[in-house]
Amino acid sequence: MTTRREFLSQSAALAAGTMLPPALANASPSQPSVSFPASPRDRIAVASYPFRDFILPAEYVTPAAAKAAQKMEITEFAAHVISRFNINKIEPWSAHFRSLEPKYLAEFRAALDQAKASVVNIALDGEHSFYAADPAERERAVSANKQWIDAAATLGSPSIRTHIASADNQPPDLERSADTLRRIAEYAATRNVVIHLENDDGVTEDPFFLVKVIAKVNSPWLRALPDFGNSLMHLPPENAYAGLEAMFNHAYGIGHVKGSESTGKGAVVQVDLAYAFSLLKKSGYRGYLSMEYDDTGDPYRGTDELIQKTLELLA
Numbered sequence: 001m002t003t004r005r006e007f008l009s010q011s012a013a014l015a016a017g018t019m020l021p022p023a024l025a026n027a028s029p030s031q032p033s034v035s036f037p038a039s040p041r042d043r044i045a046v047a048s049y050p051f052r053d054f055i056l057p058a059e060y061v062t063p064a065a066a067k068a069a070q071k072m073e074i075t076e077f078a079a080h081v082i083s084r085f086n087i088n089k090i091e092p093w094s095a096h097f098r099s100l101e102p103k104y105l106a107e108f109r110a111a112l113d114q115a116k117a118s119v120v121n122i123a124l125d126g127e128h129s130f131y132a133a134d135p136a137e138r139e140r141a142v143s144a145n146k147q148w149i150d151a152a153a154t155l156g157s158p159s160i161r162t163h164i165a166s167a168d169n170q171p172p173d174l175e176r177s178a179d180t181l182r183r184i185a186e187y188a189a190t191r192n193v194v195i196h197l198e199n200d201d202g203v204t205e206d207p208f209f210l211v212k213v214i215a216k217v218n219s220p221w222l223r224a225l226p227d228f229g230n231s232l233m234h235l236p237p238e239n240a241y242a243g244l245e246a247m248f249n250h251a252y253g254i255g256h257v258k259g260s261e262s263t264g265k266g267a268v269v270q271v272d273l274a275y276a277f278s279l280l281k282k283s284g285y286r287g288y289l290s291m292e293y294d295d296t297g298d299p300y301r302g303t304d305e306l307i308q309k310t311l312e313l314l315a
Contacts, residue, residue, distance in 0.1 A: 028189040031220035034158045034253055036286045040314035044307060045089035045120045046081045047256070047292040048074060048096050050299040055096050073098070075108045078117035084300065085307060088117045091254070091290040094124045100147055105154045112155065119157040120288045121196065121225075121254040124148050126163045130180035131173035138180045141165070145184045145195075152193045159194040159253045161225050164204040164213075172204050178216035185221040194253050196225035199243060202234030207243030214250050224250035226285075228276045229258035229294065232269040244276060248283035255285065256292040257306050268295060277313040289314075 037043055048055060056071040072080060074096035082088050098104055112118060128141035145162055152160050162184070164177060181195065188195050197214065199207040207224075214222055226247035231240035248255070260270050289310055293302035 028186075029192060032158065032192070032194050032252065034194075034287075036253075036288065040311050041087070042089075043288055043314065044087050044310055045091050045254075045288050045290040046085055046087050046303060047091040047093070047123065047290045048077050049091075049093045049123060050291075050293040050303065051077070052093070052096075053299075057095060075111045078112050078119075079115040082115055082117060085303065087291075087307065088115070089120045089288065090117060091121045091123055091292075092119060094122060094148065097151075100151050102154070105151055109155055119152075119155045120159070121290065122148060122152050122155070122157050122160045124160050124162050126165050129165045129167035129170075131164070131170065131176040132167040133170060133176075137167070138176065141180055142183050142187075146187050149184075149188050149191050149193045149195075153191040157193070159196055159223075160188075161196045161198050161254065163200065164197065164210075166201070166204050172206075172209055174209070174212055174216060177213050181213060181222055182217045182219065185217060185219040189219075189221045193221075195222045196252070196254055197222070198225040198256070199227050199231050199247055202231075205230075206234070207231055207240075207247050211246045211250050220252075223252035224248070225254050225256065226251050226280075227256040227258065227292070228271045228273070229256075229261035229269060232271065233261060233263060241272075241275065241279065245279045245283070248279050248285050251283065251285050251287060253287040255280070255287065255289050257289050257310055258292055258294055259302075259306055259309065260295045262295050273309055273313060 054071055055074055055077065074092050077092065078090045081090055126141060126144055128137055128144055130138060130141050132138055148160050185195050197205065197210045199205055199210060210224060214224060224247040226244055228244065231243045235243060258271055259273055260268050262268050291303050291306040293299045293306060295302060
């Protein structure tokens, strides 16, 4: 297990880009330039993942099916969030998308525009491994991510969260992961979309491994997505918060706020929100924060509470 001291000695700061000269105005921008709002409420988004029981899964979604099941489509989620939480930014989960076809994405974009809402990140779950020994598997991972990068560009989302899927009987590989993600980041730059890595899975997405990957790729288009609770599921609190601090030092556009998280085995880990936000402020992070309630109980009440705590702690 990598310690915080080892991380600090091993990782390097991400390289800063420079402005493009006029002659290269049509080339990929050298670095992302999202204008993040300063108001605490305007920095808040609501993730669709906690509301998966209320959103029809993609494989079953048709307008008629959604109505019959008394569940919403992801295209309706933004308007619902505005009505329920007075928040006009969402983070949709890839499993809620019915399609990536242009017509469907145009309908989704029109629904966002009508609601006066925006997508700040797409949370992508991937089944293909970035570090598989088989080059064809890594190629499939690149192709899948390119599709979602294009979808993000269509929806006006500044970023996607990608997932480092495991490879059968293979430990995470830094070199292969970095090589694959470098290609993805290069393509993302052409669409002005940032790629984020989240400290999620305790094996393939250990926070200290992720920051090594990010430092290895050394691209402003590959950044960290700090999740307040996930690492507490896999690491002792001291290491989990050191990992969160490391992630915030490599963050750009999106973080996940959680106050607690269910292990699925009857236990719940509690997040020290005040301390987590102190790490956020120490890092100078200015991006969005997505409310991702991930405990048992009512996600509406849980999200309400997360919004209120975030407003208090960002003030």
